[in-house]
Amino acid sequence: MPREHFSGHLDLLLLAALRRGPRHGYAISEHIRRLSGGRFDYPDGTIYPALNRLEGDGLLSSRWVDLNGRRRRVYELTRKGESAFAGRQREWERHAGGIAAVLEQS
Amino acid sequence: MSRREEFLDQLVARLSGSDRARERLLDEVSGHLTDAIEAATDLGVGESEAERTAVEQFGDPAELATSWNMTQARRQRAGQRRAALIVVTTAAVTGVLAVTQHARGGSKETPPARHGSHAPEAGYTRWHAHQGRSPHRPPPGRGS
Secondary structure (H helix, E strand, C coil): CCHHHHHHHHHHHHHHHCCCCCEEHHHHHHHHHHHCCCCCCCCHHHHHHHHHHHHHCCCEEEEEEEECCEEEEEEEECHHHHHHHHHHHHHHHHHHHHHHHHHHHC | CCHHHHHHHHHHHHCCCCHHHHHHHHHHHHHHHHHHHHHHHHCCCCHHHHHHHHHHHHCCHHHHHHHHHHHHHHHHHHHHHHHHHHHHHHHHHHHHHHHHHHHHHCCCCCCHHHHHHCCHHHHHHHHHHHCCCCCCCCCCCCCC
């Protein structure tokens, strides 16, 4: 997927990656890369400003934790973030469903 | 200097904002690179190659810094707006309480002496009158 398309969906992918619990930046990036089968070509650094922005919007919270003797900053969804994810997921499904319907029936 | 150190140096040179915010990002990026390098070396990739790949995969430090600086500035502006809103709300609530209190107290007659004792200037002027001199004149024996 071209980088500009990825950027448009980055927020949704980040919220989805944190849906099942807190993760640090590297783990988030690896999660997206692994589940997408490497379809997204994006620099890892892209996620940090986006995480910072989502935290500023109150959708995520973050804290430093000790993981096997290493200090890592982990992010997790807030209640507002959970609600935002549910809304954006529905929006994406409607959007993708609409495009698929047109593609299939044309 | 290693590739990783070079990357972090280039990044920190372009970051704006508070020391705390910059340190936070640097610590996160450094941890990310450590994990990426370790994951590659665990798969048998050489240390040097793993470092090169991790740094390249992370992207351009200038682009990251620009993007990060924008989000930080946005968060700071949002924080300032929140602080301003708190000040305005507090002032409004204080004003309403003062007006309410004044309206309730307005029907009662306040003793003049007590009322006067709450005025600092009145007390200050009266003390000088008691001393037999003007509040604006220096005491005897002082001044030129």
